[in-house]
Amino acid sequence: MVMSTFLSFIFPPPPSLVVSTMSVISLVSLANAGLSEIRGKHLNYSKFWNVNPSSEKQIKLSSKAGMLLLYTPAFLAGLASFWIFPHEGLRSTLLQSAVTLHFFKRDFEVLFIHKYSGGMLLDSAIPISLSYFLSAATMVYAQHLTQGLPEPPINLLYPGIVMFVIGIIGNFYHHYLLSNLRAKGEKEYKIPKGGLFGIVICPHYLFEIIQFYGITLISQTLYAFCFTLGTTFYLLGRSYSTRKWYLSKFEDFPKNVKAIIPFVF
Secondary structure (H helix, E strand, C coil): HHHHHCCCCCCCCCCHHHHHHHHHHHHHHHHHHHHHHCCCCCCCCCCCCCCHHHHHHEEEEEEEHHHHHHHHHHHHHHHHHHHHCCCCHHHHHHHHHHHHHHHHHHHHHHHCCCCCCEEEEEEHHHHHHHHHHHHHHHHHHHHHHCCCCCCCCCHEEEEEEEEHHHHHHHHHHHHHHHHCCCCCCCCCCCCCCCCCCCCEECHHHHHHHHHHHHHHHHCCCCCCCCHHHHHHHHHHHHHHHHHHHHHHHHHHHHCCCCCCCCCCC
């Protein structure tokens, strides 16, 4: 019954070993990364860029260069998809547009919005960049494989567009608030304020999750669902560690502020 209901929301899984394998890898690896964050084994970027004991011996990138390395290959993959898989229908075009816009926004923020205080280790940047690139390429390819297949019985395309727009705007807005915490030349961390920061410490992660569920509803493929579910687990773990970090750094951090889900977690 549960499987039958689930299948009414997605395209029939294509007979592709590559996509099936990537679906499992994305879900398991991202969920495991979330558990690692909770256990204190962090990917080395943002405020956690130098927390692991071995980080001093590794190659360090500037935060801006590292972030560009993370997002640019995935952006280029999305952009190239319009040439590789042109004119495959409204759903495919919207999926390609959403994926490309997401990573373009991230590059734009890296160049013009974010203010930096630390660095990024190459050993963390490379696997994250590869993960983003493969996820963008696989998501588009999985959509391509739906050509000629019957549409899912329940069409979630338009709710997906709404969720994606809400997610990308909310994510950008809270990144903008974070950038305004520091005056020019300042590098120290402060307790974020404004927007939803009064109830969760990572509203930008919350809206990123909403954004990816929007992409999943636009796509309605098994791969998109697996990647988004894995991303949810990862951001839950990362936000938990972020809240724990703020609690340890600021004595006046408000205890009622949750990690990512208002009033819950």
